[in-house]
Amino acid sequence: MTQTKLIFMGTPDFSATVLKGILADDSYQVLAVVTQPDRAVGRKKEIKMTPVKEVALEHQLPVYQPEKLSGSQEMEDLMALGADGIVTAAFGQFLPMKLINSVDFAVNVHASLLPKYRGGAPIHYAIINGEEEAGVTIMEMVQKMDAGDMVAKASTPITDEDNVGTMFEKLAIVGRDLLLETLPGYLSGDIKPEPQDESQATFSPNISPDQERIDWNKSAREVFNHIRGMYPWPVAHTLLDGNRFKIYEAQLAEGQGQPGQIIEKTKKSLLVATGSGAISLKTVQPAGKPRMAITDFLNGVGRTLEVGDFLGK
Incomplete structure (x- = not known):
């Protein structure tokens, strides 16, 4: 069986759940993992690895942590790997078009029902605004933030017992399963991505x-x-x-x-x-x-x- 060679990009627990799903599927070979740099956290300012880095190291995968991808040596190294495609999930940086164009496909696992809640804090805004459901969209990556054509969507209810933490856990599983269910059909051409309705777009910038x-x-x-x-x-x-x-x-x-x-x-x-x-x-x-x-x-x-x-x- 020919494996699809991937570069995975992500940072928090949400991303780690998606990465674990990909690694458990024999259809894919992860050539490298890209995540945010290690940061000092807590009152003691202890340097901590991202959840995605922890998973990558457990599986002995190469890890790249550029402060900024654009113009970096890390990006040049990634482009030289010969990957078929890129999968991102809550990575936290824009991907340069030069990198996106260097592979056959690049898709993002975004934690909202696009075109609603483009941006970095979709789950926060969905709960704050009293939405009855949240979801995940698999979309193609383009230069504009979270504006690419949609490959697939899946939703789950938001209950009064939910908060950002519980919804992140739920949507990570929804996103993992949706990606693995739909990626084969997308790669074969059986699933045709649909454009987003720009008139319905809303935004969820990081919380100030x-x-x-x-x-x-x-x-x-x-x-x-x-x-x-x-x-x-x-x-x-x-x-x-x-x-x-x-x-x-x-x-x-x-x-x-x-x-x-x-x-x-x-x-x-x-x-x-x-x-x-x-x-x-x-x-x-x-x-x-x-x-x-x-x-x-x-x-x-x-x-x-x-x-x-x-x-x-």
């Missing part, structure tokens, strides 16, 4: 620090979606006594009050009013403290809070 802050004037549903759409990263926050107060998890609750006002406090719960309705805080992190359950917060730093106090000020 300003977007992380909670707007208590919004409805309880919108605030709830905002918190889920920032968890487990970059994490939604508000102010408490003028200091940043992170809110990791919350639930919808009954109640009314002024936006940001504490309307109920017990030993185990803290309810905050929104522009319409309320939410119950579940997991928080006060400034200078570790992440904690709301019960631990109320037994410690939060003991001085009273009904009528405000968050966001």
Whole structure:
């Protein structure tokens, strides 16, 4: 059996799941893996490999980590490998057209139902905007971001129990399976890619620090979606006594009050009013403290809070 020779490009766990699927399929030979450079993470600034690099090293594959592909020696080396095609999944860099044109095909596994949510944070925006479903699109790579013709799509529901982390896990599996199911038909010409409707395109740029802050004037549903759409990263926050107060998890609750006002406090719960309705805080992190359950917060730093106090000020 003749194997299709691939270069794989990706960075986070989402990409690693797709890469593992390709490596388990005898139809493909991965010649090299390209991922973002190792970065310092956490308070201790420890240098950490990307999940994709970890998988590549486990399979003894060559790994390339250029800070920027365009004009790099790494790109020249990749073009000399003789790959048939490129598969990307949440790589984090634009691919130069010179590289794309050097292979027979280049496809991307994108975590949205294109043409909606082009860009780097499609899952975040889908949850924040209250979408009922999310999905994955396999598309051809072109010079314009996430604008290539679509090879295949698959969707999955977003439930109230979901957040960015759970949806990444679900969509990684959806993307892996969709790629492996459709790539043979695409390569044989049996699957004809369809162009995107540009008039329906929306965008999901990377989340900015300003977007992380909670707007208590919004409805309880919108605030709830905002918190889920920032968890487990970059994490939604508000102010408490003028200091940043992170809110990791919350639930919808009954109640009314002024936006940001504490309307109920017990030993185990803290309810905050929104522009319409309320939410119950579940997991928080006060400034200078570790992440904690709301019960631990109320037994410690939060003991001085009273009904009528405000968050966001």
